[in-house]
Structure formats: C-alpha cells, structure tokens
Amino acid sequence: MKKVSYRNQISKILSISLVVFLLFSVSMFAQEETPAEGEQTEASVGDAAKGKSLFNQNCAACHALNRKMTGPALANVETRLYEEEGLDKEWLYKWIRNSAGMIASGDAYAIKIYNEYNQAAMTAFPTLSNADIDDILAYTAAPPPAAPPPPPGAVAEGVPSGGGSGISNEVILGALVLVFGLLVVMLFLVNNTLRRIAEANGVVVEKEKAEKRTPIWKAFVQNQFLVLVSVVFLLLGSAYFAYGWMMQVGVDQGYAPIQPIHYSHKIHAGVNKIECKYCHSSARVSKHSGIPSLNVCMNCHKSIYEYKGTAEGPSQEDLANGYTNEFYTNEIKKLYKAVGWDEENQKYTGESQPVEWVRIHNLPDLAYFNHSQHVSVAGIECQTCHGPVEEMEIMYQYSPLTMGWCINCHRETNVKVEGNEYYAKIHDELSKKYGVDKLTAAQMGGLECGKCHY
Numbered sequence: 001m002k003k004v005s006y007r008n009q010i011s012k013i014l015s016i017s018l019v020v021f022l023l024f025s026v027s028m029f030a031q032e033e034t035p036a037e038g039e040q041t042e043a044s045v046g047d048a049a050k051g052k053s054l055f056n057q058n059c060a061a062c063h064a065l066n067r068k069m070t071g072p073a074l075a076n077v078e079t080r081l082y083e084e085e086g087l088d089k090e091w092l093y094k095w096i097r098n099s100a101g102m103i104a105s106g107d108a109y110a111i112k113i114y115n116e117y118n119q120a121a122m123t124a125f126p127t128l129s130n131a132d133i134d135d136i137l138a139y140t141a142a143p144p145p146a147a148p149p150p151p152p153g154a155v156a157e158g159v160p161s162g163g164g165s166g167i168s169n170e171v172i173l174g175a176l177v178l179v180f181g182l183l184v185v186m187l188f189l190v191n192n193t194l195r196r197i198a199e200a201n202g203v204v205v206e207k208e209k210a211e212k213r214t215p216i217w218k219a220f221v222q223n224q225f226l227v228l229v230s231v232v233f234l235l236l237g238s239a240y241f242a243y244g245w246m247m248q249v250g251v252d253q254g255y256a257p258i259q260p261i262h263y264s265h266k267i268h269a270g271v272n273k274i275e276c277k278y279c280h281s282s283a284r285v286s287k288h289s290g291i292p293s294l295n296v297c298m299n300c301h302k303s304i305y306e307y308k309g310t311a312e313g314p315s316q317e318d319l320a321n322g323y324t325n326e327f328y329t330n331e332i333k334k335l336y337k338a339v340g341w342d343e344e345n346q347k348y349t350g351e352s353q354p355v356e357w358v359r360i361h362n363l364p365d366l367a368y369f370n371h372s373q374h375v376s377v378a379g380i381e382c383q384t385c386h387g388p389v390e391e392m393e394i395m396y397q398y399s400p401l402t403m404g405w406c407i408n409c410h411r412e413t414n415v416k417v418e419g420n421e422y423y424a425k426i427h428d429e430l431s432k433k434y435g436v437d438k439l440t441a442a443q444m445g446g447l448e449c450g451k452c453h454y
Helices: 009-030 048-058 077-085 089-097 099-104 108-116 130-141 169-200 216-222 224-247 265-271 294-301 316-320 325-339 371-377 382-386 403-412 421-434 442-446
Strands: 002-005 203-206
Touching (some): 048 130, 089 130, 099 108, 216 224, 403 442, 421 442
Parallel strands (some): 002 203
C-alpha cells in the first residue's frame, strides 16, 4: 500500500473562493444609488437665490420661514397677506422700509402686528429697493430645497441601506451567514469524500508530523546569561514605568468629560468666530474665567433654534460620531428646557432647571492662578494654555498644568512692557540689573514660591 503526504488542495481552493465570494457580495450590497436631485421651482417674481442672501443678512435674526420667532413666520407671507388681509405688495414695501411710520399713521394691520409682538416695532430697512424686497419675497415663496444627497458611505436616517431594492441590512447579513454556512458544510463533505476515495485506492493518508523540538521556555531557562540579562531589563523597565506612573498622579491632561448639554467649541469659536472672552468675560477681570450663564447662550439662541450646518456639510468623522444637524438641534432644545424658554410663544415660562456642568481644568488648592493677570496684563491668548479650542468638538484639558510646565513658560516668555505703566519702573531697574533689553517672567519674580503658593 502506497503512503503519500496528504494536502487538501481542494480545501484551499474552496477557502480562497469563499473569501472572494464574500468580498464580492459585500461590495455589491454596499453600493447605494444616489438619490435624484429635487427639482427647483423658480419664483414668478424676483430671484430666490439673491433673496436668500438678503434674508439671512436682514431678516433671519428675528424671522424664520416656518415658525414664529421674535417676528411672525414669513413663508408665503405675500400670498397670506393678500388672501387673509387683502393687502398688496405695496403695503409690504412700506412696512419693510418704515414700520414705525405705518404704526403711527394708524394702519389697522400694522397696529395689530405691533400689539401681537410685544409692541416692538420692526427695524426699518430704507436701503432695500423694490427689487431687493421682491427677491426676499421670492425666497419666502419658494418651496423648501430638496435634501442634499448623502456623502459616500453614509446611510440616510430611516432609509434602508440595501440600495434601490429596499432590502434591509439584517436580511443581507442573514443571507451571507447562510451562504457561509453552506460553504463550510460543502467543504467538510468534500474533504471526507476525498479521504474515502484515497483510502479505497490504497493510498494511506497521513498528516505531516512536526519535528520534535525543545520547548522555547526550556531553552530559555537553560541559558543562564539570557535569563540574567532579561531580569536586569525587566527590573529597569519596571522602575521606569513605575516612576512615570507616579509622576502622572494628579495630571489630567486629555481629560474630556461628557457634559449634560453638548457644546461644540469647533462650531462656536471655529466656524462662527465667537471670541472666547465673549462667553468667558470674567477672565479679563477675575481670578477665574467663569462658566457662562445660560442667559449668554440665549443672546443668540433666541433666534437660532436649529442647527443648519455649514456649506461644506458634516464630515465623515462627524457622521461617524453622530454629530448631525438633528443632534445639535436637540441640544438646543435642552438649553431651552434648562432656561424655561417657550419656543411657541417666544417668552420665558419661569420654570428653569440648573445645568450640572462638569469641570475640566482644576488646579490644586495650594496653587494660585489669576486669569486677569495673564489675559489682561500679560496679553496671553487663551490657546496658549487651553490649546486649539476652535478645533475641539468636545473640550478637553490640552496642557498638563503641572508646576514644571508653568515654570518653563515663565522662563521662556518675555514680558510685554510696551505701553504698560504697571511694568515701566520695574522694567528699567531689572534691565540694568540683568543687562538685557527683554525680561522674562522668571527674571521679574516669576519663579518665587510665594507668587503661586500662598
């Protein structure tokens, strides 16, 4: 009887075929049809595209298209005024250019709007021409634009990801699992069949036997020099990492807690260019930078009730993390609930709730730090200590805030004395003492213990 070393070539071929089949299936099912773009209906009078720009510049602070804000909703305002009040476009021209004058003249509908909206007259826009107003009205009369196509690889909410067939991901996954199971069974049956055929023809199927070798651990133990070197390196490495761990006790660099209301510094400080000290105003005059009160948020969010995104749209990273327009809009609703703001009636209800913000930067009690000294006197930018906040979706502690980090900054930072009478005399005296034109914070006493430790 002939003995041969048996290798199941067919098994290898089937395995490769299985992998290729799975990859092909996934690539086929992952393809999505790009939704057709909605047809745009042009307004009969005026340019809606120009009107949108004019609306955002002049009207969006107080008006929205489909909801009441500081002023009434403006969707199809021309048609509504004509059908419900019998007013024509000429009335709108006069109202937009001089609403206070129309109220003073006794116009019935002008007085009605004035009383309905807290007796606050609308800002006059005498510089808007008839053509400009026509463009704005065309924008308010235009149908809402079609939703933009989703970016490649993104799946629209509520839409099955199986392309035009409407097949759900669960059905596709189930089908792939079934095919995989069938192929495994087929592979097992073919393997057994080939073994039986080989044995029937007098071929003894043998599995390759591995050569008997000395175990690695035994060879390692028998080599005394290698054991000694390994022990030395192990002790030195353990001491190194133990020292590094102990030096990080109390250092929270990278700490990024989840806040009760999500606040994106990337959107506020980055996209919208809001200055840090607009919200953290106490940093100019106080030891602490302070947490902005929710009234500061409502300065803008009385009018900004939903997030409409940027012209570029959300990035793939934002979509993967769930940062969609709907997500940010829901966070604005949390703000309204906390301050007790009634969106429908545009007024406070008086039912407010405290927001338990989680503190991020926290120095030990034995260290003294004054924001106003650094911000107002030294003129240091917020990013010097807090990092590129304009790029942070979730705020985190950028710097280690250790004693060594502060000391290095004092040693390397030149004090700005130009036009600062506070430093005029001391700068002259210390310049003579050290023989330099520029003085660092360290040379002006920035390394004295009592400066930072009471």
